[in-house]
Amino acid sequence: MKQLKCQNCNANIETVGHGNIVICEYCGTQHILGKSVQDIYKHQGHPFIVSLVYAIVENCSLEILEQVCMELQHTTGNRAFNYENISGNQLTAKARELVLTAQRHSSLDPLAEILSKNSRGFALWLESYNER
Numbered sequence: 001m002k003q004l005k006c007q008n009c010n011a012n013i014e015t016v017g018h019g020n021i022v023i024c025e026y027c028g029t030q031h032i033l034g035k036s037v038q039d040i041y042k043h044q045g046h047p048f049i050v051s052l053v054y055a056i057v058e059n060c061s062l063e064i065l066e067q068v069c070m071e072l073q074h075t076t077g078n079r080a081f082n083y084e085n086i087s088g089n090q091l092t093a094k095a096r097e098l099v100l101t102a103q104r105h106s107s108l109d110p111l112a113e114i115l116s117k118n119s120r121g122f123a124l125w126l127e128s129y130n131e132r
Helices: 037-044 046-059 062-076 091-104 108-118 120-130
Strands: 002-005 012-015 021-023 030-032
Touching: 046 091, 046 108, 046 120, 062 091, 062 108, 091 108, 108 120
Parallel strands: none
Antiparallel strands: 002 012, 021 030
16 A cells, blocks of 8 residues: 555545555545656666656756755655755756666655655646656
8 A cells, every 4th residue: 555645635645456546535636646757767767867857957946855855865764865965056956966866776756756745847747757
């Protein structure tokens, strides 16, 4: 069983089994579950990493990245995700290094989940990417 957050009301959604459609029991929003980010990376490799970095740059700010790093560090228990440890001073450099760090630590899925929770624009990008 995997827990997700409803993008509409932020309630916890429990998924059971392998169905790809879940409905939030609180607000009724339907969510279509796509492939995992790690699975996409395994099939597409470097081009997906580049797309992921660009999506972060287009849809996030440095403040959002700092929040994402805090949550990712808390979720994974890995200090590599400390915002101060992610090199770069500008958004593009920070986003690239965060994605590469997540790739090295097999944490692309938690990164995408946390980014989706913190940035509606990123969540929409990821949803459209999953539909390809």
